[in-house]
Amino acid sequence: MTDLASAAAPKMKTSWWRDDASEPVRRNLGLTGVLVALVVIGLVSAPDTFATSGNVLNILTQASAIGVIAIGMTFVIIGGGIDLSVGALTALSAVWCTTVATQGFGGGGMLFTALVVGTVAGTINGVLIAYGRLVPFIATLAMMVGARGLATKISNKQTQPVNVESINRLAENKLLGIPVLVLIFAGVTAVGWVVLNRTTFGRRTVAVGGNAEAARLAGINVRRQTVLLYALSGLCCGLAALMVVAQANAGSSSQGDLYELDAIAAAIIGGTTLTGGRGTVIGSLLGVVVFTTITNLFILNNLPTEVQNIVKGAIIVGAVLVQQFQPRDLFRKR
Amino acid sequence: MTDLASAAAPKMKTSWWRDDASEPVRRNLGLTGVLVALVVIGLVSAPDTFATSGNVLNILTQASAIGVIAIGMTFVIIGGGIDLSVGALTALSAVWCTTVATQGFGGGGMLFTALVVGTVAGTINGVLIAYGRLVPFIATLAMMVGARGLATKISNKQTQPVNVESINRLAENKLLGIPVLVLIFAGVTAVGWVVLNRTTFGRRTVAVGGNAEAARLAGINVRRQTVLLYALSGLCCGLAALMVVAQANAGSSSQGDLYELDAIAAAIIGGTTLTGGRGTVIGSLLGVVVFTTITNLFILNNLPTEVQNIVKGAIIVGAVLVQQFQPRDLFRKR
Amino acid sequence: TSNNQAAVPATAPAQQSSGKPGKPITIGFSAPAADHGWLAAITADAQARAKQYPEVTLKTVEAGQDATAQRAALQTLIQEKPDVIVVLPFDGAQLTATGRAAMQAGIPVINLDRQFSDELAFRVLIRGDNYGMGVAAGHFIGERLKTAGTSAPVIAEIAGIDNLPLTQDRSRGFKEALSSYGFKVSHRVAAEFTIDSGQKVTANLLQAAPKLDAVWNHDDDQGVGVLAAINQAGRKEFLMVGGAGSRKAMEQIRADNTVLKATVTYSPTMSGSAVSLARLIANGRGIGDLVELTVPKEIRLASETVTKDNVADYIGLGF
Amino acid sequence: MTDSADTPVDGPPLLTLTEVVKTFPGVRALDGVELTVRQGEVHCLLGQNGAGKSTLIKVLSGAHRPDAGQITWQGRSVSFADPQAAMRAGIATIYQELDLVPDMTVAENILLGHEPRTAGFVRRGAMRAAAHTALTRLGHGEIPLGRPVGRLPAAAQQIVSMARALSREARMLIMDEPSAVLAHDEVSNLFRIIRELRDQGIAVVYISHRLEEIRQICDRVTVLQDGRTTAADLPATTPTAELVGRMTGRTLEHVFPPRPPRAPSGELLRVEGLTRHGEFSDASFTVGPGEIVGIAGLVGSGRSELLETVFGARRPDAGHVLVDGRRLKPGSVAAAVRAGLGLAPEERKSQALLLGEPVQNNIGLASLSRHATAGFVRRGAERAAATEVADRLELRPQDVGRRARTLSGGNQQKVVVGRWLLGGTRLLLLDEPTRGVDVGARAELYQVVRSLAEDGVGVLLVSSEVPEVLGLADRVLVMREGRIVHEARAEEIDEHTVLDLVMAGSLLEGAAQ
Numbered sequence A, B: 001m002t003d004l005a006s007a008a009a010p011k012m013k014t015s016w017w018r019d020d021a022s023e024p025v026r027r028n029l030g031l032t033g034v035l036v037a038l039v040v041i042g043l044v045s046a047p048d049t050f051a052t053s054g055n056v057l058n059i060l061t062q063a064s065a066i067g068v069i070a071i072g073m074t075f076v077i078i079g080g081g082i083d084l085s086v087g088a089l090t091a092l093s094a095v096w097c098t099t100v101a102t103q104g105f106g107g108g109g110m111l112f113t114a115l116v117v118g119t120v121a122g123t124i125n126g127v128l129i130a131y132g133r134l135v136p137f138i139a140t141l142a143m144m145v146g147a148r149g150l151a152t153k154i155s156n157k158q159t160q161p162v163n164v165e166s167i168n169r170l171a172e173n174k175l176l177g178i179p180v181l182v183l184i185f186a187g188v189t190a191v192g193w194v195v196l197n198r199t200t201f202g203r204r205t206v207a208v209g210g211n212a213e214a215a216r217l218a219g220i221n222v223r224r225q226t227v228l229l230y231a232l233s234g235l236c237c238g239l240a241a242l243m244v245v246a247q248a249n250a251g252s253s254s255q256g257d258l259y260e261l262d263a264i265a266a267a268i269i270g271g272t273t274l275t276g277g278r279g280t281v282i283g284s285l286l287g288v289v290v291f292t293t294i295t296n297l298f299i300l301n302n303l304p305t306e307v308q309n310i311v312k313g314a315i316i317v318g319a320v321l322v323q324q325f326q327p328r329d330l331f332r333k334r
Numbered sequence C: 001t002s003n004n005q006a007a008v009p010a011t012a013p014a015q016q017s018s019g020k021p022g023k024p025i026t027i028g029f030s031a032p033a034a035d036h037g038w039l040a041a042i043t044a045d046a047q048a049r050a051k052q053y054p055e056v057t058l059k060t061v062e063a064g065q066d067a068t069a070q071r072a073a074l075q076t077l078i079q080e081k082p083d084v085i086v087v088l089p090f091d092g093a094q095l096t097a098t099g100r101a102a103m104q105a106g107i108p109v110i111n112l113d114r115q116f117s118d119e120l121a122f123r124v125l126i127r128g129d130n131y132g133m134g135v136a137a138g139h140f141i142g143e144r145l146k147t148a149g150t151s152a153p154v155i156a157e158i159a160g161i162d163n164l165p166l167t168q169d170r171s172r173g174f175k176e177a178l179s180s181y182g183f184k185v186s187h188r189v190a191a192e193f194t195i196d197s198g199q200k201v202t203a204n205l206l207q208a209a210p211k212l213d214a215v216w217n218h219d220d221d222q223g224v225g226v227l228a229a230i231n232q233a234g235r236k237e238f239l240m241v242g243g244a245g246s247r248k249a250m251e252q253i254r255a256d257n258t259v260l261k262a263t264v265t266y267s268p269t270m271s272g273s274a275v276s277l278a279r280l281i282a283n284g285r286g287i288g289d290l291v292e293l294t295v296p297k298e299i300r301l302a303s304e305t306v307t308k309d310n311v312a313d314y315i316g317l318g319f
Numbered sequence D: 001m002t003d004s005a006d007t008p009v010d011g012p013p014l015l016t017l018t019e020v021v022k023t024f025p026g027v028r029a030l031d032g033v034e035l036t037v038r039q040g041e042v043h044c045l046l047g048q049n050g051a052g053k054s055t056l057i058k059v060l061s062g063a064h065r066p067d068a069g070q071i072t073w074q075g076r077s078v079s080f081a082d083p084q085a086a087m088r089a090g091i092a093t094i095y096q097e098l099d100l101v102p103d104m105t106v107a108e109n110i111l112l113g114h115e116p117r118t119a120g121f122v123r124r125g126a127m128r129a130a131a132h133t134a135l136t137r138l139g140h141g142e143i144p145l146g147r148p149v150g151r152l153p154a155a156a157q158q159i160v161s162m163a164r165a166l167s168r169e170a171r172m173l174i175m176d177e178p179s180a181v182l183a184h185d186e187v188s189n190l191f192r193i194i195r196e197l198r199d200q201g202i203a204v205v206y207i208s209h210r211l212e213e214i215r216q217i218c219d220r221v222t223v224l225q226d227g228r229t230t231a232a233d234l235p236a237t238t239p240t241a242e243l244v245g246r247m248t249g250r251t252l253e254h255v256f257p258p259r260p261p262r263a264p265s266g267e268l269l270r271v272e273g274l275t276r277h278g279e280f281s282d283a284s285f286t287v288g289p290g291e292i293v294g295i296a297g298l299v300g301s302g303r304s305e306l307l308e309t310v311f312g313a314r315r316p317d318a319g320h321v322l323v324d325g326r327r328l329k330p331g332s333v334a335a336a337v338r339a340g341l342g343l344a345p346e347e348r349k350s351q352a353l354l355l356g357e358p359v360q361n362n363i364g365l366a367s368l369s370r371h372a373t374a375g376f377v378r379r380g381a382e383r384a385a386a387t388e389v390a391d392r393l394e395l396r397p398q399d400v401g402r403r404a405r406t407l408s409g410g411n412q413q414k415v416v417v418g419r420w421l422l423g424g425t426r427l428l429l430l431d432e433p434t435r436g437v438d439v440g441a442r443a444e445l446y447q448v449v450r451s452l453a454e455d456g457v458g459v460l461l462v463s464s465e466v467p468e469v470l471g472l473a474d475r476v477l478v479m480r481e482g483r484i485v486h487e488a489r490a491e492e493i494d495e496h497t498v499l500d501l502v503m504a505g506s507l508l509e510g511a512a513q
């Protein structure tokens, strides 16, 4: 019997990097490589400005808000969905939490408002998708258009300056020399990693995205899980909104413009697959940092935007190719 | 138990239109319903302006360029991909075919240039995806950024006025009272329908998108097909670019902004599934017309922009819900 | 291209106050990057102006696509410690903190066009007059219609990006000016400062309003699309006023063969002037013919109305 | 094997179904099913492909809600709203279609939905332990707990879904064709478990198309035909002929068509020293026109890879494939198809079918250009041809306009084979062609294959069912650890010898690991 058993067991017929278990790791290795490459370029092209701690922290700060959103997005995509409304939800939360009325409640009140607004809107997405059976793309697209409109209406097309000191100073404050915003980003990433890899919520997310029917047959409440995922994404938007507001010392319906694209791109370049069921938090983190670093490099070398874009396109392609490269491809076509 | 019994009754009646085979038809029925609803709203809210032949043709003209792009997008999505670069490719083709040099060759030369530029860029997308094995989302995102940059560089951020009369007048010209642009759109749709439903190319597209491995094992050259699909999408962008140029009497790198979103949305609301393997040209056509009609209604009723967006979001959701509605849902969860 | 012409007439005053070249000066410059003629001209004029002064080096950092990106750009710029920073912010309020940071770092900031929400965030504010622009357009249309004796005219407004505060100011000015004639805006649509959007909204607008008396289009760039749509609809019964004052618009006014009868300026040459002011500040000088020893805190350009009659004087400033 | 008929069980009825109806668009999958399952018995469900077995168990497990009918569980009438409800009631199910999440590890899949947890955190240690127990109980402790199941071969995946069902506390265990993907000897291992369960008083509902298994394991048999119960509570000793009669309404004289005497002449396919590192090495053999060559071997011996490589779906590291003496372009399926090869792959759903497309399009897929002029498909011609093939394979339901998804497993297999019949294939490569196919359909398929051979088509057959290889093939190749270890004419070799050869392989392999 047992020998038969072993016969059915897969042979170790492939070298370690082909083994799927290690694949996320490999992908991240690839992205880290890309990041290293960018750093080298930075050191060469802008030796005296790039490596300064000031600049590095600046990069991370720029990455923080979009990073928080990307983490939420990662969960949604792994769960087999997509959320186009993140940018708009950021704007909506930002505007809502900076209305004169809200500012009356001080920093805490603003944070609370931002989180609630984001979460509620996210939940609406989730309900439309899970119970209204709308395609995620359409449901969140509708939310994107609608929320942006609502934000414009609330702000009455004006930028709303913040008078709450605690918020205005948030972007400047540091803890042990590290900007608070960066710390928040780090915290969210850590929590995200734990939730995805160590909790039933995380595992069920993977199950729902990987094979919804199997998840259903295994007794998982797929719809509930879906709603929770979009609510989570909304929550991240709320938090990000406050971070954006803190940086801008103002709330405006134009904030968070095209964040959806950046967040999705970061997640996907980080190895999360749009078909769902697979992805890593660390990958998305790296993805965001890579994109921010690219932009920073351009500014340091102050290239004109049009050139920036051309080069950026090339870099993205290059990055992914590097990251995909596997020695085995040299001699094995499948 | 009783609920089970009662649930059984309505099932038989509705079974005919639940039959999978007739589903695309049903979906389109749904969208047509939505369109009818919009028309009614139009008749009520703007009785003397909406139903005028002028306005109807105006709507169709507005739909024409984006519509052509949406047809190409439909093929790409059915083939299991996505093309985020359509907007940028439109801009690139538009700018390229309106350079002073190109205009020297007259209308024909401009058309030729636009088509070639679009097709070549599309082919690059396809090659990156099929042979470079990039995720479509990332490959076309890179192209989107890069092409937009290139367009800006070529136009040097200036608007390039068109001096070729044949092009400038294209948007005014009519055949049998129907604007040429609308006729082009109609033509492309018809061809698209035939290609998708009556040719081996269309069949292969569905096969590749539905189950790439099965297609491969049936002897279909999946990679070649993929390249062709993106080339086709690029070709559509080239054509659309000329239509946009004809409408604006100028070429600019700002043209085609966010077209990707509109095109994808139209295709998906038209019943094309992002997972690939299924979709209809007619659906996408209806999708585009629905979106254009919505915008037209807003302006006829002189709604403020922010309200427009809020309502638009609601309409999209409503439209899809209407379109999905099936009597059995009243009795059934699953 | 356009920037040379823009620079030429602006040279004249420069000579008087500048005198002999002083110590070498680095001026940091940041403006939003957009595929838009006006913004392109802003950058171009600044560069052209800087070329006039041998001792001035202009360090332009493109500000990317939104406030966040521009903030990043400016923070990097501040680290490089130029003598003066000239900045046209995406959104004054959203970049105030950064402006303040620069001032605290001892770098005088010249706030171009879009005002910071905090006085401490800039040394000089030089800007156009959005409200005044609307007023000018309103008065021109008002006068024309009054003299034509049109009662209860149908007036349409084609705004730019609608959630920008500057668009709001322009609309407010337009509305208030018209009301002084007892007129009101009966159709208002918003485009995106792009040709496409201009064409689209206008095509629809013309359907909404079968008969029009006057149209104000906020922006001559999107105006290209607006006029295209008007031609395609074969409409001629109304008069149109443009905004900002692009070269093409002025040529059309001069040719007087379209509905475009006037445009109200919002001149990008202000960036050229900003560079000059930056130089004066760096050298601790005042403006030549003024009594004050230093540059004043605020300068606001007047929005002028360019018509067939005076277009010759302005066409040089068109961008 | 012990004959279980001498241990009659007469516990109280655990489960009774009366008049259960379930309709799908266009089909009455269940049309008044009657079923009684007693405590501690192994109850077999028999029925042709499309009879409604899977639908029935999906109703039992709460995956489908019946349109009408009565389910009585432990004396109380129930209606399971969802799978959770059924599980809570103590019904665990192994579904026919592998119900696993490809990117999750073996351990996670086994405990999916009921992970050991504290405050929402998965207790990974406990999870791995539980998973390991379940697997070892199935005699497969060696399956790596940390590997994503998507990377396991079909057989190992089947073990994992069984482990999942076992890891639940169940009063009744439903198994839908668990043996389909299992190699011959794995099955007896499975039976050991089933008996253990039965002796613990757990009821087992067992579905299989292999009648000999019914003999070995079942206490009672219920037969379904077209969604109706045609016979309930038959003893397992019921003669085959009668069972088949009840299932098909026909009598089945012989399973394997007679082998024509003449030795096939000439050679169609020649494989020389074909090698893919880690999968198979130095495979050399020939197939003549009109000859059926069978490849026997254990699951995991690399037969599928060999077939796919011959077909050009995988690029060989060494060796080459010749058709009519001409070398095929390596790694090019198109070339192989042009040369007249056709492959019916192992995993029909993931490798062969467009589930959302009509049967017609699935059958026509490989021969699109054949039914097209100037790139335009002649749909009339295609439909006619497809219908003809459907008739020849006795597809149920016959309608070629139906979406492949809605066909039962067996009929889907027929569609895949039909694709190549239509393609005018000269050399057919069949990988596990009768997996999940019912007795009647099997006989039909064998007929088809044989008649194809008689028309001069060469056939290369991979099957884990040794009798099938011996019964159908003219020549038999035995594969072990990716090597062809023996070749013989079918008449000259018997099941026992084949098994020995195969075993030897696995014994070595077992020792090696």
Ligand SMILES: Nc1ncnc2c1ncn2[C@@H]1O[C@H](COP(=O)(O)OP(=O)(O)OP(=O)(O)O)[C@@H](O)[C@H]1O
Pocket (backbone or CB within 6 Å): A008, A009, A010, A011, D150, D151, D152, D153, D154, D155, D279, D297, D298, D299, D300, D301, D302, D303, D304, D305, D346, D432, D463, D464
């Ligand atoms: N998806 C996979 N990932 C990794 N290894 C695999 C995979 N599929 C099969 N293998 C390995 O490749 C070898 C051949 O597997 P395969 O199941 O194809 O052999 P086989 O003889 O065709 O068995 P079967 O009887 O199931 O067809 C085995 O070692 C198996 O473990």
Ligand SMILES: Nc1ncnc2c1ncn2[C@@H]1O[C@H](COP(=O)(O)OP(=O)(O)OP(=O)(O)O)[C@@H](O)[C@H]1O
Pocket (backbone or CB within 6 Å): D024, D025, D027, D028, D029, D047, D048, D049, D050, D051, D052, D053, D054, D055, D056, D096, D396, D397, D405, D406, D407, D408, D409, D410, D411, D436, D438
């Ligand atoms: N989801 C579905 N939609 C439509 N029809 C279906 C669906 N599932 C099953 N059917 C139909 O119901 C009937 C019974 O299918 P079922 O899978 O229960 O048969 P089965 O007895 O399990 O066959 P097999 O032995 O091949 O597994 C078949 O005619 C099948 O076409």
Ligand SMILES: [Mg+2]
Pocket (backbone or CB within 6 Å): D053, D054, D055, D096, D176, D408, D409
């Ligand atoms: Mg079944």
Ligand SMILES: [Mg+2]
Pocket (backbone or CB within 6 Å): D300, D303, D304, D305, D346, D431
């Ligand atoms: Mg196999």
